[in-house]
Amino acid sequence: MRIVRWLAAVSVMAVGIGCAAQDSQDAWEASMHDVLHTPYDSKLPALDAKVWSTFSPTPGVLADRVTYSTASEMLVPAIVYRPDPKVTKYKGQLPGIVIVNGHGSDKFGWYAFYSGMMFAKAGAVVITYDPIGEGERNARKASMENPSPHDADVTPPAPIPHDDWGQRLAGLMQVDLAQAISYLRAQPEVDPKRIGVAGYSMGAFITGLAAAMDYYDHRIAAVVLSGGGTYDDAAGGYFDVNRNPCQAPPYRALLPWLKIKGEPARGEILYALIASSHHPMLIMNGDNDTVMDIPHHNAAWFQELHDRTMKDFGLPQSAMFQAVFYPGISHRTSWVNRDGVEWLNSQLHFPFWKTNAIIEAQGTTHVSTWITANHVAISKNYFREDREGGLDAVGTGLPGIPRGDLMVLPDADWQRVKDRLTYEAWAAKTMAVEQEAAEKLRVH
Template sequence: MWNGDVFLEKLYDEAISRHRNQSRVGLPNERRSKLKEALRDAIGSFEPNAGHAPKLLERVECNGYIRERVELSATPGLTYGAYVLLPTNVEGPVPGVLALHGHGYGSREIVGLLKDGSPDEGTPGIHQHFAVQLVKRGMAVIAPDVIGFGERRLLADLAENPDAPSSCYRLSTQLMMLGKTLTGLRVTEALKAFNYLASRPEVDADRIGLMGFSGGALIGYVAAVMEARINATVLTGFTNTIKDSIFAVHHCIDNYTPGLLVHAELPELIGLIAPRPLFLESGDKDPIFPVDGFRKAAADIQAVYEAEGAGAKLQTDLFPGVHEISGRFAYDWLKESLSS
């Protein structure tokens, strides 16, 4: 056979068979520990920047909350902005949330701003201004700019096309050639934002959660696996199997981590968050994270949670919609999970 369809299917089936065989060898906790280490190795590491002092760039009074803009740095030679939303109608310290946007024009898209930084008074897009939804429920929110989007697109890409939607391709390919990954860099910066939020006096460092959408949920699940202090996690517009989504649909290159499928399918990796509370949300007509794949993944993750004695800590919502945030249950679930 000249084409490689059957060959690729065979390689996938062999990988899944190895996962099953490996899960039968040794204790479950041993496999979980090995998978965490394998995930850490697969995404790569970056030198930490312990000497950079966060810088306040702006502070704006909004309706029911304060919006700050701060500059952070997670690795030497690279800084980034993050919005911090602080509720004004509750007494602190309050629960906190690390909010991670997906493809689009950056953190402004989730804090109620347009591309130019002016207020977005229109109907929210697929991100639904979700950071604002969270702060209005009494939680402090940090929304870092994910590298490759909005103000963090590469100058090389903007020189070719001022309207370039992202710099994911150039970042991913060059980092891979250097033995690193874009996911690794994004997770490193997300966890720096988490640590900064935890250091704020307005925030209860023992009650911090995470909410990520689409590519932000990819960053989010890895961050939650790596950081045990993330108490509750919402993943929306992402949970699926690699076979039903990443392999079946044309995705941005930032979804691909070299060698990851050697170790586990995506549901087992997301299941490493157990036994901490986890909420999975997806639209029933999402074209890039299909509904059948979501159902399979959710069932597999439920089995992981049941095995960990934490079945009740996993919640799902398959809502009527496409590739977008709903939040119809997730926002309040996150608040409740961080209030106990």
Template sequence: MNLNTLRTSVWLLTALLASPSLMANDMNPTIQPATDQAVTDEGLPSFYPQLKQQMTYSDSWLSGNFTDFSQWQAQSRETLRSLLLTPDSTKDFAPQAIEKQDRGSYTAEKVAFNLTDESRVDALLLTPKSAGPHPAVILLHDHGAKFDIGKEKMIKPWGNNEQLDSAQAWADKFFTGRFVGDELAKRGYVVLAVDALGWGSRGPIKYEQQQALASNFFNLGRSLAGLMAYEDMRATDFLASLEQVDKQRIGVVGFSMGAYRAWQLAALSDKVAATAAVSWIGTYDGLMTPGNNVLRGQSAFYMLHPGLPTRFDFPDVASVAAPKPMLLFNGGKDKLFPTQSVEDAYAKMHKVWQSQRADSKLQTKIWPELGHVFYQEQQEEVFSFLDQWLKP
């Protein structure tokens, strides 16, 4: 052995003796790899508890980081708008009437208009025959993994018996057999419903295609959830542009995914004067639980804005609409939204409205015997709420 080899051997031995942990690893083959390198059965990284702890919602009004509510609201709306990853449209709406049906005290129309620069869509529009301008409501349909109908879930369709049968069956299951839009039109409201991408005339997408659709939006530098949110804003702008509509009295009503869209729209748009959201609210912490749809991908991508959860909880987003009137209903037997998560979200929101001395404008209620539905009794309370805030 030459002198250089001897020196190297001595150096290696010294380093080994100075590293007991290394010696232990070499001598004890039973040591297991770290457990935080895997993925859970729910598709979460095994270290997700540490990531959840970093979701501090620093942009929440309740964070203590803000003192001026108007400034916070404007800043939050700007942040939310930027997270949509969707640029403003430049095209005029250029509406066109396709066909019309007389429904007694109101008319039903199929209309086409430019929803965005890329999409010209069909919509359903109901207009009272009485003299206007009228209060108006934009109706936002649910998900339900039922894609053959979208706007037709809210407004009764015509001219296609298969579509009508599908819509009526949906109304029977979730709405006590009624079409919410038609009930509102009977009460003197102009009503608009538009398909989200993937539903009705803009689909039908297959359930298992949602993941690829959302991924491809990211590939294109955009967001599926952001597109849906922005399209809801544009649909509201279109409704406000109609001469028969009182622009100061526009409300939004949504069920299930449509409820998420409703309070999100109220947060994003000044044109919304009152909001009713049925069967979609909770906290991230309370909804990120085993078996919940939030963790399953697919449908969740329609409500997933990259980067948002570290800055805002769901009720924080809804609270950007404060102190405007808002109603939220949930079912006590709704398996998708655990009661504790709903109550926690309600409590957060009441703190925000209370901070603006407007708690009377926030109405929240859990219907203990109901599940994921929007039944007639709930509808009647929603209609009374809208009448209170949108009718003179």
């Protein structure tokens, strides 16, 4: 039995804001781009995408091994799952989904490839990719290293502020995601107006900022944050003290810029930008998720933030985020359950799973049982029943994909371009950029 608690309404309507509010929101988004050293979507790097090869992980689904360009002339390896047109017939364009992994995970993570196959079965084109320092962007082509290479606390050359490194790291992650959206938009079978993004944990942090920064461009049609969304207003909140350089430094750097009447209002402004961008959003958390400090950011906390944002910005309730809380549950990727799939279908309209009845007819797979039977890698800490292992994911009979099948580049090619892939290569480029900036500041 599914036990859920919902906040807010189900649909999204056009949001009207006055000229003064428009000016403020323009400035807020611009400040976010400045803080993260990121270009607007219209000025993203050339995609330069390449399909290296294609395989079929399960009947009716094809998986393309792809690379695309990101910030600092780096490359992102990705697996793109799509319905096999020789097996599944469809008319018109398909929705797209970007999966943004949590800390320590990548396209080799169980929920990345399960989501890819599951949503492709529903009729979507799904892109999963390696975050910097993970998978093929790791110097050892490793996953789940603890600490991850990108966890390094790097001090920039004086007089560059210490947090600049983390701001640039978070900015790289933003461009990685933006370019994944660009890849989907470039596919002729994908409807550019039906692209959703689902982010988990660290990926939820990245995804929420991306949705707010999409205020100008409107490239995202639906957003799911699972295990996340706890954007505090004042200093000293969850993300301010988070140990990860890609989260605490950029969030602290937003504090002087995201204010209302001189008072810090980061969470409220982020959610107002998302709502004003017409992005329907679902936030999915366990009420016992200590990873994200949900006991101190519970349903009442989200409701207060929801109501305050709606009131201060004159937003209709239908424009605001929805939130679901699972009693006794901790950190997990809840978008694979029926709640997540049904909500995404209501926004993106899957061509093969058009109704909740069809989704229910797919059955479910208990994740811990599936992981054991298919010898799928997972951290013991997340195999727990109150975490990812306890999920009942939509679909049955999906395989565990061997790690080798999810490698995009043949080893000889990986060796040839590794200076455009690994965290260490990005770090060397970024340190050179900071060194040049520091020298200019010292001169002046």
